[in-house]
Amino acid sequence: MTIGLAHAELIAVLSAVTREEPRVMTIRSGDALPSGPFELGHRSLQAGLREWVRDQTGHPVGYLEQLYTFADRDRTRENAGSRTISISYLGLVREQAAPGAGRPEWHGWYEYFPWEDHRKGRPDILSGITGRLQDWADAAPAHREHRRRRIDFTFGLHDATWNEDLALQRYELMYEAGLVTEAGCSREQSLGRQMFADHRRILATAIARLRAKIKYRPVVFELMPEKFTLLQLQRTVEALAGLTLHKPNFRRLIDQQELIEETGEVTTETGGRPAKLFRYRHAVLEERALSGSKLPLSRN
Numbered sequence: 001m002t003i004g005l006a007h008a009e010l011i012a013v014l015s016a017v018t019r020e021e022p023r024v025m026t027i028r029s030g031d032a033l034p035s036g037p038f039e040l041g042h043r044s045l046q047a048g049l050r051e052w053v054r055d056q057t058g059h060p061v062g063y064l065e066q067l068y069t070f071a072d073r074d075r076t077r078e079n080a081g082s083r084t085i086s087i088s089y090l091g092l093v094r095e096q097a098a099p100g101a102g103r104p105e106w107h108g109w110y111e112y113f114p115w116e117d118h119r120k121g122r123p124d125i126l127s128g129i130t131g132r133l134q135d136w137a138d139a140a141p142a143h144r145e146h147r148r149r150r151i152d153f154t155f156g157l158h159d160a161t162w163n164e165d166l167a168l169q170r171y172e173l174m175y176e177a178g179l180v181t182e183a184g185c186s187r188e189q190s191l192g193r194q195m196f197a198d199h200r201r202i203l204a205t206a207i208a209r210l211r212a213k214i215k216y217r218p219v220v221f222e223l224m225p226e227k228f229t230l231l232q233l234q235r236t237v238e239a240l241a242g243l244t245l246h247k248p249n250f251r252r253l254i255d256q257q258e259l260i261e262e263t264g265e266v267t268t269e270t271g272g273r274p275a276k277l278f279r280y281r282h283a284v285l286e287e288r289a290l291s292g293s294k295l296p297l298s299r300n
Contacts, residue, residue: 007037007084008038008085009037009086010052011086011089011199012034014057014061016092016093017239018095020239021108023107024109025057025098026105026107027057027105032196035086036052036056046064053091058098062093067209068205069086070084070201086202088206090210092222093222093223109207110242115129115191117242118242119239129174130157132179133173133174134148154169164242165212167204167207167211168201175201182194182197211241211242218280220233220237223236227265227277228278229278259280261280263277
């Protein structure tokens with residue numbers, strides 16, 4: 001669809017959690033997100049998106065919600081002087097092989113954003129990032145204090161605490177400071193794996209949305225197998241948040257929410273004592289979708 005000099009496209013961020021790692025479906029060998037033009041023949045935006053995902057990746061899509069519409073001018077170097085309107089969607093799936101035509105591959109979130117994974121403590125890469133950001137702040141004396149406050153707040157420095165929900169703000173600050181390839185930084189100096197055009201920004205938007213959403217909607221169950229242990233559930237939430245959680249608090253709050261029930265089965269695949277298997281309660285999920293519920297992020 002063309003609107004004046006604008007071109008409309010649909011972009012999908014399909015996320016899964018596999019072996020305790022958050023993953024995203026990509027095309028072009030990891031360099032881009034599945035996308036395609038919105039055409040008048042599509043019944044709806046979602047129908048068009050599902051068609052493109054099926055053609056490019058061969059992967060079924062279940063849960064889907066509109067993420068954001070990107071309409072900045074000159075979003076891609078290839079379309080300089082024109083405006084591309086990208087309507088992005090967040091999809092939650094369970095990873096499976098993708099035999100589509102777009103060279104689909106699953107890649108970890110933290111290949112693109114290595115500074116976002118704090119499950120083993122504050123990543124070493126953050127010292128280099130914040131150091132370069134401080135240099136960027138110091139290079140503009142008139143804006144130094146404002147930039148320093150932004151850096152402290154966004155990256156949890158000094159009196160500020162790390163906020164996992166600020167994934168997009170961190171990437172955008174790094175983009176503004178020229179620390180990523182998409183902003184013109186050399187490949188050798190760039191931080192994290194680059195993506196085509198602004199697809200990494202769109203992925204950061206999806207990460208921020210999902211991290212915030214798991215706190216008040218039980219969407220994490222879209223990523224879980226039909227039966228799971230409490231440890232698997234905790235590890236999935238930790239993978240998405242990029243944080244380790246306090247186990248007793250997590251389990252107590254899960255019990256309070258009444259989102260899951262025992263299946264009466266156990267598994268020995270955990271390597272230790274047999275662990276109880278649970279499933280989510282569909283009736284409760286329907287109620288919570290209206291009233292709101294939250295999964296705990298009680299940090300260690």
